[in-house]
Amino acid sequence: MGKPLSARVTALAVATALAVAGCSSATSPAGTNAGGTFVVATGGEPETLNPVLNYGVDGGSLIFDGLVARDGRNQLVPALARELPVVSADGRTVTARLRDGVRFHDGAALTAQDVVFTYQAVLDPKVDSTLRSDLDMLTSVTAPDPSTVVFTLKYAYAPFLQRLTLGIVPAKAFAGQDVNRAEFNRKPVGTGPYRVTSWVPGDRLVLAANEKYWGGKPANSGVVVAFVADDNVRAQRMRAGEFDAAELAPKLAAGFDGQPGHRVHRVPTADYRGVMLPMGNPVLGDPAIRRALNAAVDRQAMVTGVLGGAGEPAFGPVPPSSDFAEPSIAGKPAADLATAAAVLDAAGWRPGPDGVRVKDGRPAAFTLMYPATDSLRKELALAVTADAKKAGITVTPEGLTWDAITPRMKTDALVMGYGTPYDPDFVSYKLFGSALAGQGFFNPGRYVSPVVDKALQDGRDNADPATRKAAYATFQKQLATDLPWVFLTYLQHTYVVRDAVVGVTPRVEPHEHDVANSLWWNIDTWTRTS
Amino acid sequence: MTAAGPVRGARRSRRLAGAGAVIRRRLLVAVPVLAATSAGMFALGAASPIDPAQQYAGAAAFTTSEENLAQIRANWGVDDPLPVQYARWVGNLLQGDLGWSTSRHEPVTAVLAARAGWTLLLVGAALVLVLLASLLLGTLAAYRRGGWFDRALRASAYAVQSMPVFWLGLAAIAVFALSLGWLPAGGLTDITTTGTDPADVARHLILPVTVLALSQAPWFVLFIRDAVADSLRDDHVLAARARGLPGRTVLFGHALRTALLPFLTLVGTHLPELVGGAVLVETVFSLPGLGAVTVQAALGSDFPLLAATTLATTVVVLTANLLTDLGYAAADPRVRLDD
Numbered sequence: 001m002g003k004p005l006s007a008r009v010t011a012l013a014v015a016t017a018l019a020v021a022g023c024s025s026a027t028s029p030a031g032t033n034a035g036g037t038f039v040v041a042t043g044g045e046p047e048t049l050n051p052v053l054n055y056g057v058d059g060g061s062l063i064f065d066g067l068v069a070r071d072g073r074n075q076l077v078p079a080l081a082r083e084l085p086v087v088s089a090d091g092r093t094v095t096a097r098l099r100d101g102v103r104f105h106d107g108a109a110l111t112a113q114d115v116v117f118t119y120q121a122v123l124d125p126k127v128d129s130t131l132r133s134d135l136d137m138l139t140s141v142t143a144p145d146p147s148t149v150v151f152t153l154k155y156a157y158a159p160f161l162q163r164l165t166l167g168i169v170p171a172k173a174f175a176g177q178d179v180n181r182a183e184f185n186r187k188p189v190g191t192g193p194y195r196v197t198s199w200v201p202g203d204r205l206v207l208a209a210n211e212k213y214w215g216g217k218p219a220n221s222g223v224v225v226a227f228v229a230d231d232n233v234r235a236q237r238m239r240a241g242e243f244d245a246a247e248l249a250p251k252l253a254a255g256f257d258g259q260p261g262h263r264v265h266r267v268p269t270a271d272y273r274g275v276m277l278p279m280g281n282p283v284l285g286d287p288a289i290r291r292a293l294n295a296a297v298d299r300q301a302m303v304t305g306v307l308g309g310a311g312e313p314a315f316g317p318v319p320p321s322s323d324f325a326e327p328s329i330a331g332k333p334a335a336d337l338a339t340a341a342a343v344l345d346a347a348g349w350r351p352g353p354d355g356v357r358v359k360d361g362r363p364a365a366f367t368l369m370y371p372a373t374d375s376l377r378k379e380l381a382l383a384v385t386a387d388a389k390k391a392g393i394t395v396t397p398e399g400l401t402w403d404a405i406t407p408r409m410k411t412d413a414l415v416m417g418y419g420t421p422y423d424p425d426f427v428s429y430k431l432f433g434s435a436l437a438g439q440g441f442f443n444p445g446r447y448v449s450p451v452v453d454k455a456l457q458d459g460r461d462n463a464d465p466a467t468r469k470a471a472y473a474t475f476q477k478q479l480a481t482d483l484p485w486v487f488l489t490y491l492q493h494t495y496v497v498r499d500a501v502v503g504v505t506p507r508v509e510p511h512e513h514d515v516a517n518s519l520w521w522n523i524d525t526w527t528r529t530s
Numbered sequence: 531m532t533a534a535g536p537v538r539g540a541r542r543s544r545r546l547a548g549a550g551a552v553i554r555r556r557l558l559v560a561v562p563v564l565a566a567t568s569a570g571m572f573a574l575g576a577a578s579p580i581d582p583a584q585q586y587a588g589a590a591a592f593t594t595s596e597e598n599l600a601q602i603r604a605n606w607g608v609d610d611p612l613p614v615q616y617a618r619w620v621g622n623l624l625q626g627d628l629g630w631s632t633s634r635h636e637p638v639t640a641v642l643a644a645r646a647g648w649t650l651l652l653v654g655a656a657l658v659l660v661l662l663a664s665l666l667l668g669t670l671a672a673y674r675r676g677g678w679f680d681r682a683l684r685a686s687a688y689a690v691q692s693m694p695v696f697w698l699g700l701a702a703i704a705v706f707a708l709s710l711g712w713l714p715a716g717g718l719t720d721i722t723t724t725g726t727d728p729a730d731v732a733r734h735l736i737l738p739v740t741v742l743a744l745s746q747a748p749w750f751v752l753f754i755r756d757a758v759a760d761s762l763r764d765d766h767v768l769a770a771r772a773r774g775l776p777g778r779t780v781l782f783g784h785a786l787r788t789a790l791l792p793f794l795t796l797v798g799t800h801l802p803e804l805v806g807g808a809v810l811v812e813t814v815f816s817l818p819g820l821g822a823v824t825v826q827a828a829l830g831s832d833f834p835l836l837a838a839t840t841l842a843t844t845v846v847v848l849t850a851n852l853l854t855d856l857g858y859a860a861a862d863p864r865v866r867l868d869d
Contacts, residue, residue, distance in 0.1 A: 039721050047586075048635045054590060125601045130587040130594040132601075180605070185635060201634070201644070202818030203718055226721050228816045236703050237715045237816075403579035418592050430593060440599070441592045512589050 037222045038501070038526055041234050041246040044514030045227040048185040049196065049205075051167030052121045053129055055188075056516030058422065062207060062223065062523065064167025064190035065215075067096050067115065067149070072505045072522070074421055076161055079215075080110065080168055080191065084161060091156025091463055096164070098147040102214045104170050105195035112143030117171035119151070127179045134426075135163060158463050159423035167192070193218045193524035202227060205515060209524070218524035219503070225515050238262075238496055244528075245497040245504075245519060250310035253494035261499050265519060266310050266492040267506040270319040270421035273380055274487040275368065276414045278445035283366050284413060286359075288347030289393065290483040295343065296391035297384055298335035302489050306379040310494050314487040316476045317419060317428050321508045324424045324469055326476040340391040349392070357392035365394035369408065370415040372399030377415040380488055384415075409444035416485075421508040424472045429456050432479065447484035495519045502527045549856055556852050560845075567844050568837050569616060575833040576612045582632050583608075585830040606632055608831075619834065629834030633826050638838045641823060646842065648718065649819035653808050655735065656742035660750055661797070663743065668754025669786050673777075675759050683755070687748035695745040695807050699814035702741050713737050716816040738815040742807050746800070753796055757789035764788060791858065798854035802847060 046055050051064050059069050069079035078084055078099075085096035102110040119141040122129050137157040142150050153160065168191065173184045188196055193215065194207035205225040209218040226243065228234040235252040237243060248256075256262045275293070277284040284290065299313035313333040318325045349357040349364055357364040370381040378399055385395040398412075405414060420426045430442040433456050437443040451474065458471035479485075493509050497519070503526040506519055520526070583599040583606070584591045591599075603609050607618070622629055628638035671680040690698070707715035714720070714737075719730045761767055762785045770784045809821030820839060827835040 047633070053635070126605060128586070128602045128605055130590040130598055130602070133590075133593060133595040133598045136595070180635075181630065181637075200718075200818055202822055203816070204721065224721055226717065226816070228716065229822065230813055230816070232700060233703070233716055233814055233816060236700070236708060237717075240703075240707050240711075240715045242715065242717075242721050401580075402584070403581070418589070427593060436595075440594070440596050442595075 036220060036528065037224060038220055038244045038520075038523060039224045039226060039242065040518075040520050040523070041226040041228050041238065041243045042514050042518060043227075043229050043231065043234060043247065044512075045201065045229075046514055046516070049188040049199065050179070050182070050185040051169060052118060052127060052131070052179060053185060054131055055167070057131055057134075057166050058420075058510060058512075058517055059165035059167075060517040060521030061167050061190075061192060062194045062515065062520075063188055063192045063196060064169070065102075065192050066165040066167055067098075068161060068164045070165065070422075070507070072507050074507055076165075080115075081164070085151075085164060087160070087463065091158070091160075091461075092153045094151040094153070094160055096149045096151075098149070099214060100147070102191055103212060104191055105189045105210060106170070108170060108172060110168065110170075110191055111146045112149045113146070114171045115149045115168050116141045116143045117174070118166065118168050121169075121174070121179050122166070124179070131166070156461055156463070158460055158468060159425050162423045162426070194223060197222070213524070215524075219527050220524070223520070223523055235496075243498075244501050245495055247493065247495050247513070247518060250308035250492070250494045253310070253496050254308055256496045262496050263499055265495045265497060265504065265506050267495065267509055267519060268312070268319070268321055269491050269493055269509045269511070270322070270419040271417060271491045271493075271509070271511040272314045272317060272319070272419045272487055273377065273415065273417040273489050273491065274314065274485045275384055276409070276416045276445050276485050277483065278410050278413065279447055279484070280410050280445070281366055281412065282362065283364055286347065287483070288343050288349060289364060290486070292340040292343045292349075292391050293384075293388060293393065294331070294483050294486045295336045295339040296393070297387045297486060297488060299488055300333035301335075302380060302383050303333075306376065306383055307489060307491065310492040311489045312492070314490045316479055316487055317431070317485075318424050318472060318476055319419065319421055319490055319508065322421060322424065324472040326473045329476050329480040335387055335390070337390055344392065351392055355392055356394050363394065364392060365396070366413055367396045367398050368413045368415065369398050369400055369405050371402060371405065373401075376491075377417070381415050384486075384488070406441075406444075409441075410438065410446055414444070417491075418511055419490075420510045422510070424475070425456070425460050428475070429460060432456065432475075432484065445484055447482065449478055449482055451478045452482075493519070500528045500530075502529055549859070552855070553852065556848070560848050563848065564841060564844060567840055568619075571837045571840050572612060572616045572619070572833060575831060575836075578831050580829075580831040582606070582831040586632060606630075608632075615833075619837065628838045631823075631827070631832055631835040633830035633832035633835060634823060638834050641835060642820070642838060642842065645818055645820045645823060648817055649805075649808055649812070649821065652735065652738060652742065652811065652817065652819060653804055655739045656746065656808070657797075657801075657804060659739060659743040660746050664747055664750035664754050665786070668751045669758050669781060671751075671755045672758035672762060672785070673781055680755070683751065687751050690744060691748040693745070695741065695810045696814050698745055699738070699741045699811060702737050703814070706737060716814070718817055734815075738811050738817060741814075742804070742811045745807050745811075746804055749800065750793075750796070753793060754786075754789060757792060758785050761785045761788040794854050794857050798850045801850045802843070805843060805846075 049055050049063060051057060051061065055061060056064065059066055065079045067079060067081040067085060068076045071077050076084060080099055080102060081096040082099045085094050087094050098110065098112060104110060119138065121127050122131050122135055123138060137153045137155055139152045139154050144150060170189055173189055174182055186199060193210055193213045195210050197206040197208045199205045204227060207223040209221050211217050228237060231249045231252055234246050235248050235255065238246040253264050256264050277290050279285050303309065303311045303313060315330050344357055349359045352358040352363065368381050368384060370377040381397040385397050388395045418427050430436055432443060432447060432452055434443065434448040434453050437446045437448065455471045455475035455478065459468050462468055493513060497504055504519060505522055507521065509517060583602040586602065587594045587599065607615065619629055631638050631641050634641050667683055671683045674680055703715045706713045714734050718734055719726055767780060767784045770780050808819065809824065812819040812821035823835065824839050
């Protein structure tokens with residue numbers, strides 16, 4: 001239980017530096033960990049620290065590096081690969097050349113075999129990795145020489161390089177072991193800016209700076225990630241001064257606005273919430289009802305009221321921050337009841353005596369399901385219910401557990417959410433394409449559009465950025481016409497940070513953010529003003 | 531008076547004469563009880579509509595293919611028929627292997643080893659505190675029944691009883707950690723330390739233990755107060771008073787001792803509630819105990835872990851009942867174990 005060696009060495013170095021500085025106060029310990037240790041708090045705790053088992057697969061994992069990484073604008077930059085991997089003309093062979101002299105935290109050199117092992121482990125059916133679904137296109141990974149890795153794909157997959165942010169693990173650590181149960185999953189060894197000192201699940205993860213990091217020594221001596229599941233408790237402990245940064249629910253974070261010593265970061269995300277409208281529902285199957293709903297919802301009121309200002313209106317599955325976003329699909333943030341009424345009148349939905357519209361004896365009414373434990377989705381469902389009522393559509397909100405929701409998804413509307421900032425193919429291909437419709441959570445409303453199918457396929461097949469952009473523009477416009485979903489809002493993740501912290505660079509975040517991929521994705525460059 | 535010691539000791543050991551047989555009998559009963567409990571857990575698991583693989587995937591479930599999830603379920607053997615799963619679990623249990631926790635990704639024994647100690651410490655310390663405090667306060671209140679102390683104590687007991695334990699916890703943090711800054715707001719040790727220094731842990735446990743004890747106190751205090759008040763009117767207490775014994779001796783030596791008998795039973799039956807309160811207290815104070823993982827295991831259909839925590843709780847309750855009965859026998863001469 002003694003202090004880790006490097007902490008003692010650091011302490012010694014600091015003591016020596018102080019002793020020296022005692023004589024000449026002008027000398028500062030040159031560049032040594034000026035930031036000290038940073039403490040950050042989050043509610044989400046990873047279940048394992050092994051990238052193969054889904055830890056930090058989109059990068060920013062602090063402990064590991066992928067072949068590529070993402071910068072502050074989510075653009076790919078080389079990491080363990082010397083330069084961005086090269087894609088062959090037919091798009092089915094991807095070659096990565098490794099950076100020289102990279103070492104794991106235990107001192108072993110990184111070789112191509114480690115990369116091969118990492119990806120093969122993901123593909124192994126015996127390994128409990130859900131990442132396998134995302135690497136469906138991968139046939140094999142080979143290492144022709146110790147510094148070259150070749151990926152062979154089943155089909156050309158344009159955004160393949162975006163999948164190479166997965167952290168690389170040392171093959172040696174798993175020799176003769178079951179990847180699912182290896183000791184490594186709790187005591188990992190990576191190449192990243194921090195190495196793991198200790199992890200007490202439910203309490204904290206202690207990371208120490210990797211002094212020999214290939215990307216440059218971290219500007220601080222370490223990071224402690226405190227796991228505090230309860231939002232209120234996290235806010236109170238932030239207030240008590242225990243943390244340098246904490247992720248908080250929007251309304252709790254708002255309590256820190258204007259508080260001296262703190263600042264609030266509202267970080268844009270690609271994480272949208274919307275209402276999935278199944279085509280198999282007799283009322284929702286009518287495009288007029290979908291269009292009227294889309295016009296009747298007051299997105300601005302949801303952002304202000306439900307999200308406490310931490311969000312923005314959503315009109316499609318590609319976030320406005322993405323290069324692929326199509327600006328023309330944006331509608332009015334406020335409710336447009338006149339349009340809703342006009343659409344319904346034109347389609348023959350006439351107001352009945354109780355204000356509810358009726359067509360051919362069928363009232364404009366449907367059930368809207370939401371996961372009962374998700375208070376945000378509940379509030380959104382209630383907001384949609386209230387807005388729809390004004391347009392003469394009766395919505396019955398129903399809070400259920402997921403096992404009760406899934407069998408009903410093909411006939412009843414559902415408040416859903418997901419989204420990724422990295423590539424429009426990642427989620428949209430499965431969620432809106434017809435090929436996988438009805439499989440699990442893939443396109444549960446069974447929306448079928450040949451235009452969308454072709455656009456999604458074009459976006460996947462073509463490497464040329466302009467072609468892809470055009471394909472996804474077509475996709476977004478068609479979605480805005482057919483409205484298989486009514487998109488409501490994009491969320492913002494809210495963080496409270498102490499004023500003294502320097503170097504915080506928010507970047508657009510995906511749905512999942514805990515130790516990895518949060519506001520502290522670049523914490524190795526954070527320092528403190530004294 | 532001086533001769534009373536050994537005589538009383540001899541009498542007490544005679545009263546516990548049948549204890550060995552009772553313990554053996556209870557152990558025999560415990561085996562079917564534990565088997566029934568664990569089988570019940572697995573039956574509930576079979577009835578649960580939750581897909582553990584989908585829970586495991588979390589948000590990634592939205593991008594994970596059915597085939598991928600089926601592979602994971604096959605790796606875990608959770609699609610096997612229930613009797614097969616149960617037989618496998620019992621087989622492993624007999625070899626000392628409690629199985630693999632699918633929600634925590636580590637052996638169940640490792641989960642228990644890392645966390646059970648903190649929960650036991652929390653519950654144990656709170657139990658000691660609540661027993662001592664309620665015995666003292668309840669007896670004093672009974673002594674001057676209707677007095678200002680009695681009325682104040684009863685009023686605060688009713689008030690505390692109506693406060694949810696998580697609310698008490700948050701209020702305690704607001705006052706003692708935020709406003710006064712006397713005690714830490716949560717965690718097991720200071721957030722930047724790496725080891726577990728006993729003094730540091732003790733400082734961090736003051737608030738959680740006190741909150742847990744406080745939340746359970748009304749029951750105990752009110753019970754003691756009523757029981758002592760009743761027994762103060764008993765013949766032997768009146769007789770003791772009439773003999774001119776000092777008030778303190780009568781109160782603690784005669785009245786409280788009589789009142790203690792039903793109290794022992796109360797402690798035994800109240801233990802599960804204390805454990806339930808500990809789950810909430812652990813959450814509020816971010817303590818890495820068994821509470822949070824049990825909830826997680828239930829939500830994720832993690833039956834090896836659920837079965838283990840259920841078995842552990844059953845063992846604790848059975849042991850508590852046994853100790854209660856033995857304690858009863860030791861305290862009440864009318865109860866005999868050997869018949």
